[in-house]
Amino acid sequence: MSQRKYALELLHLAGILDEKPSNIPLDPTINLTDNIGEPLPDATQYRTIVGKLIYLTITRPDLYFAAQILSQFSQSPKTSHFQALYKVLRYIKVSPGQGLHFPQHTSLSLQAYCDSDWAKCSTSRRSVTGYCIYLGSCLISWQSKKQTVVSRSSTEVEYRALVDCTCEITWLQSLLHDLHVPTTTLVPIFCDNASTIALAANPVQHARTKQIKIDCHFVRDKVKAGQLSIHFIPSAAQIADVLTKPLSKAPFHTCKHISLLKEKVTMRKLQKWHMRLSLQLSLYIYNPNRKL
Structure with missing residues (x-):
């Protein structure tokens, strides 16, 4: 079960289909806070993409932590948050069809x-x-x-x-x-x-x-x-x-x-x-x- 079509539409909306993919969604060396970066002149795009990212986590648990972190800055996002969001999108580009596998035969434990x-x-x-x-x-x-x-x-x-x-x-x-x-x-x-x-x-x-x-x-x-x-x-x-x-x-x-x-x-x-x-x-x- 995957949301491949939805993921590709999200990448098209963000305009990063031609960007270089990323191997991981978030950089472990960067600690996102409220006081790093400049305020975005218009936070509409950030909030829209984050909202769509949260919906994508229905079949992508590997994105859940990133979506949880980025959604905390939706009220007043900074440039550093937007860069982190774009890194998550570049990670999605690696395998937009990834999802959950439910085999026909499995135990019920x-x-x-x-x-x-x-x-x-x-x-x-x-x-x-x-x-x-x-x-x-x-x-x-x-x-x-x-x-x-x-x-x-x-x-x-x-x-x-x-x-x-x-x-x-x-x-x-x-x-x-x-x-x-x-x-x-x-x-x-x-x-x-x-x-x-x-x-x-x-x-x-x-x-x-x-x-x-x-x-x-x-x-x-x-x-x-x-x-x-x-x-x-x-x-x-x-x-x-x-x-x-x-x-x-x-x-x-x-x-x-x-x-x-x-x-x-x-x-x-x-x-x-x-x-x-x-x-x-x-x-x-x-x-x-x-x-x-």
Whole structure:
């Protein structure tokens, strides 16, 4: 499923069909802020293209983070924002027909990846949450958004991302149940933060987690009830990373091939990563006052 015709119309509207393509949508070395660049004399074109870009993300999760960032400057865009927008369009030119693949035969088990980028916004210092959820090998839900509060630690940020992912999984399970689609009860969630995994399994409250809202801890109840299982995954293999920050060419294209990477991660390397992490988690769980 793709929006190739719509993507080509967007490139024609922006007048960049003859421009050089770009390998990545955003430059990871550039931090977009409100005070870089000159104000645009007319922001109409910027807002129009950003609006169309958001619609294109229906079938292009690789553009979701870029659209989320650029839409924040729609009220008063600067020249730097317009240049970043054109880079995204030049990236679309590489493969305007790219979209989502839904094979005819796949399993009906839910599986999720969640990640976050601590204090990503240099203006508000709020973090970015990103997650993607699969039904078998089909990507059916993804999100990239700025968190509503400022977090004091990376553990808190990752835990809030885990909460958002859990809420989406709960809704999807209810939807699939209403559609009479049988799914597995236990849903694995892959996270690259060892402290977050420990908090989801550790029943002991301590000073490290007092600043986290009480409602965040319903993840722990889901784990106890056998509805969720939280697994460690290395950051290099975290495919939700593409939804939280700009990436360089190599890691971006690694995350981009979502279905192939997901099978490789869950089937071949999960046991090895669990063994590598077991000692660290054991030390944390049995010593809750240990500094992370």
